[in-house]
Amino acid sequence: MCGVAGIFGIESAERYVAEILFAIQHRGQESCGLSVKMANGDIATYKQMGLVKHVFTSEVFDRFTGVNAIGHVRYPTAGSSDILNSQPHTVPLPDGSTLAFCANGDVVNYAEWREFLEKRKVAFTSNNDGELIARLIAYRMFAEGLAIEAAIESIQRDIEGAFSALLLYRDQLYAFRDPHGFRPFVMGHRTWQGVGEMPSQGTCFASETCAFGIIGAQFVREVKPGEIIRLEPNRPATTVAINGATPRHCIFELIYFSRPDTLTFGEFVYRVRKKIGATLAHYDHDIPSGDDLAVMAVPDSSNFVALGYAAEKEVPFEMGLIRNHYVGRTFISPYQKKRDEGVKQKFNPLPAFFEGKRVVLVDDSIVRGTTLRKIVRMIRGAGAKEIHVRIGSPRVIGPCFYGIDTPTREELIATRMSLQETCVYLSADSLKHIELDDLLRIVARPGDFCTACFSGDYLYVPPSFVKSNAPGC
Numbered sequence: 471m472c473g474v475a476g477i478f479g480i481e482s483a484e485r486y487v488a489e490i491l492f493a494i495q496h497r498g499q500e501s502c503g504l505s506v507k508m509a510n511g512d513i514a515t516y517k518q519m520g521l522v523k524h525v526f527t528s529e530v531f532d533r534f535t536g537v538n539a540i541g542h543v544r545y546p547t548a549g550s551s552d553i554l555n556s557q558p559h560t561v562p563l564p565d566g567s568t569l570a571f572c573a574n575g576d577v578v579n580y581a582e583w584r585e586f587l588e589k590r591k592v593a594f595t596s597n598n599d600g601e602l603i604a605r606l607i608a609y610r611m612f613a614e615g616l617a618i619e620a621a622i623e624s625i626q627r628d629i630e631g632a633f634s635a636l637l638l639y640r641d642q643l644y645a646f647r648d649p650h651g652f653r654p655f656v657m658g659h660r661t662w663q664g665v666g667e668m669p670s671q672g673t674c675f676a677s678e679t680c681a682f683g684i685i686g687a688q689f690v691r692e693v694k695p696g697e698i699i700r701l702e703p704n705r706p707a708t709t710v711a712i713n714g715a716t717p718r719h720c721i722f723e724l725i726y727f728s729r730p731d732t733l734t735f736g737e738f739v740y741r742v743r744k745k746i747g748a749t750l751a752h753y754d755h756d757i758p759s760g761d762d763l764a765v766m767a768v769p770d771s772s773n774f775v776a777l778g779y780a781a782e783k784e785v786p787f788e789m790g791l792i793r794n795h796y797v798g799r800t801f802i803s804p805y806q807k808k809r810d811e812g813v814k815q816k817f818n819p820l821p822a823f824f825e826g827k828r829v830v831l832v833d834d835s836i837v838r839g840t841t842l843r844k845i846v847r848m849i850r851g852a853g854a855k856e857i858h859v860r861i862g863s864p865r866v867i868g869p870c871f872y873g874i875d876t877p878t879r880e881e882l883i884a885t886r887m888s889l890q891e892t893c894v895y896l897s898a899d900s901l902k903h904i905e906l907d908d909l910l911r912i913v914a915r916p917g918d919f920c921t922a923c924f925s926g927d928y929l930y931v932p933p934s935f936v937k938s939n940a941p942g943c
């Protein structure tokens with residue numbers, strides 16, 4: 471998971487890009503960067519390890535300023551976490567210009583295309599799949615003589631995987647998406663009135679709509695699966711091509727990744743989560759309501775699921791766990807040790823709250839189970855007499871090849887333990903997941919979603935069924 475931001479035709483574009491990245495920081499906390507078309511015609515890039523609020527200082531904005539910019543927050547889905555793998559990537563071109571590129575997603579056939587380019591003497595500075603796409607576009611343009619738009623179309627044809635991508639080239643910005651539209655990608659519009667001037671307007675792109683309100687922009691529409699949008703000075707945004715295929719939107723975006731205040735794939739995320747909670751409540755006719763029943767979430771991504779459960783069950787939603795917001799998401803940490811440390815730092819039970827309570831504890835998913843096990847034990851230690859764990863997603867039975875860190879089957883608890891064994895492992899009194907069929911009944915267009923990590927229905931499986939060494943995003 472990563473996030474992208476783009477601004478075209480707005481003065482101080484770099485500041486707006488940084489604002490968007492700040493709003494979608496939950497999509498990646500390891501590194502961030504931006505590329506700006508400068509007044510002298512150069513495309514300049516600045517990227518660092520760390521959070522948006524720390525990396526982008528006023529000194530950075532003074533040095534890197536322009537009216538067109540793209541940016542990225544990175545979460546490494548595999549492999550090394552270092553500045554070389556952060557985005558945007560820049561490729562110096564034979565015509566003296568520079569191409570800057572960033573994307574949210576994963577290239578599944580990375581090894582194949584890296585070998586293709588290396589055999590043709592193309593040198594790499596990282597092993598990030600964003601750099602692969604940038605260099606393949608440059609190769610197609612300057613070694614094979616394709617126009618930039620044809621080069622992008624070749625990417626949509628040849629690259630297997632997910633990419634919601636932004637590219638800066640000369641005075642143009644391109645926004646394009648993989649044919650299946652795995653990751654979210656939206657376009658917005660910003661209009662403003664300068665003193666004594668005609669109204670001005672600019673275009674913006676983001677991984678999530680929640681970023682637009684912050685910069686005073688309005689959501690226009692999704693970038694369509696397979697669409698290529700070109701922006702150039704003094705012209706409206708133009709759709710160059712739509713090379714779409716059957717949509718395969720990631721349903722996990724609705725369950726966990728996207729912010730609840732985002733409109734993703736045509737669905738209000740918070741509404742989907744509340745309906746998931748209501749569905750889970752329907753499974754629980756055997757849990758009677760009562761003053762000793764507390765419905766609560768593992769905060770924050772499960773809050774709306776728990777709210778939906780509590781409303782359906784007609785019992786109050788409780789906040790039994792307090793989250794320290796200065797610790798990052800535990801699931802998003804790529805290293806087990808960091809995850810283990812993070813749980814205790816992140817959650818603390820309310821004193822005297824749990825004594826004698828029956829608790830319905832709602833979480834969004836179980837991947838490895840280690841975090842949830844610690845939380846259940848924490849609540850039990852605080853005095854709860856029953857703990858019923860309810861999960862807002864089906865069991866995760868396989869890895870994701872499209873930009874999410876569920877790296878190997880062996881690490882997934884659902885491949886090692888039955889549901890009952892998992893319940894015992896968690897030390898819970900009962901454990902239920904939403905059924906996949908019920909989850910799909912909640913969304914308007916169930917056929918448009920990827921459910922591969924729950925169902926095993928993969929569009930493409932790498933030969934070895936393990937991820938390549940390419941760090942995603």
Ligand code: SF4
Nearest residue numbers: 720721870920922923
């Ligand atoms: S495999 Fe799972 S996480 Fe990956 S895109 Fe499909 S639904 Fe999303």
